[in-house]
Amino acid sequence: DSGVTQTPKHxxxxxxxxxxxxxxxxxxxxxxxxxxxxxxxxxxxxxxxYNGEERAKGNILERFSAQQFPDLHSELNLSSLELGDSxxxxxxxxxxxxxxxxxxxxxxxxxxxxx
Amino acid sequence: xxxxxxxxxxxxxxxxxxxxxxxxxxxxxxxxYLFWYKQPPSGELVFLIRRNSFDEQNEIxxxxxxxxxxxxxxxxxxxxxxxxxxxxxxxxxxxxxxxGTSYGKLTFGQGTILTVHP
Numbered sequence: 001d002s003g004v005t006q007t008p009k010h011x012x013x014x015x016x017x018x019x020x021x022x023x024x025x026x027x028x029x030x031x032x033x034x035x036x037x038x039x040x041x042x043x044x045x046x047x048x049x050y051n052g053e054e055r056a057k058g059n060i061l062e063r064f065s066a067q068q069f070p071d072l073h074s075e076l077n078l079s080s081l082e083l084g085d086s087x088x089x090x091x092x093x094x095x096x097x098x099x100x101x102x103x104x105x106x107x108x109x110x111x112x113x114x115x
Numbered sequence: 116x117x118x119x120x121x122x123x124x125x126x127x128x129x130x131x132x133x134x135x136x137x138x139x140x141x142x143x144x145x146x147x148y149l150f151w152y153k154q155p156p157s158g159e160l161v162f163l164i165r166r167n168s169f170d171e172q173n174e175i176x177x178x179x180x181x182x183x184x185x186x187x188x189x190x191x192x193x194x195x196x197x198x199x200x201x202x203x204x205x206x207x208x209x210x211x212x213x214x215g216t217s218y219g220k221l222t223f224g225q226g227t228i229l230t231v232h233p
Contacts, residue, residue, distance in 0.1 A: 035221075043206065056219070100211055101165070106159060106160035108158065
């Protein structure tokens with residue numbers, strides 16, 4: 001158990017809908033990262049937050065957004081869902097500002113299925 | 116740009132065999148960090164090891180060992196006397212400075228599926 005929690009574990013929804021994935025980092029960690037794992041794209045970095053501020057952006061679609069709250073939990077919002085958004089979404093956390101080299105500990109993931 | 120290549124898509128071995136998972140990386144930075152993660156059938160990603168670019172010493176942890184060679188840009192992972200519980204997908208990942216813009220972004224390889232048969 002990494003100490004990172006993600007809810008829900010599974011999510012089934014329809015195209016065009018909007019969902020929110022939630023992540024709580026390990027106690028004391030200030031940085032949160034979101035990754036998407038799909039069969040065709042593999043594991044892709046989406047976005048990173050440090051202490052409430054966005055730090056880095058990866059291949060995140062405009063239909064996707066995220067934020068980190070004052071209590072350091074983070075939410076990833078996915079809207080206008082398409083079939084291709086079906087994937088496993090991971091949250092990870094690290095202890096400090098999230099610079100290169102910090103070990104990221106991953107949550108169990110949220111498996112999203114868009115029908 | 117950062118890139119990680121795990122050329123072996125799938126490896127199948129019999130229990131007690133040794134197995135090496137290959138990882139080759141590309142980066143323009145002189146300071147970078149390499150990681151290995153394990154993804155068992157249950158799906159979570161488990162951290163195994165972190166290595167920085169200035170430390171080329173090989174590392175051993177129980178049945179696991181890692182061979183880092185900057186000259187060939189490789190960071191290979193060996194499991195000695197494999198066990199059925201080692202069956203998983205293994206990912207190699209790279210984190211570099213990328214001009215200060217990447218922060219902690221991890222670039223992952225495509226993963227190697229390891230199956231250990233009893």
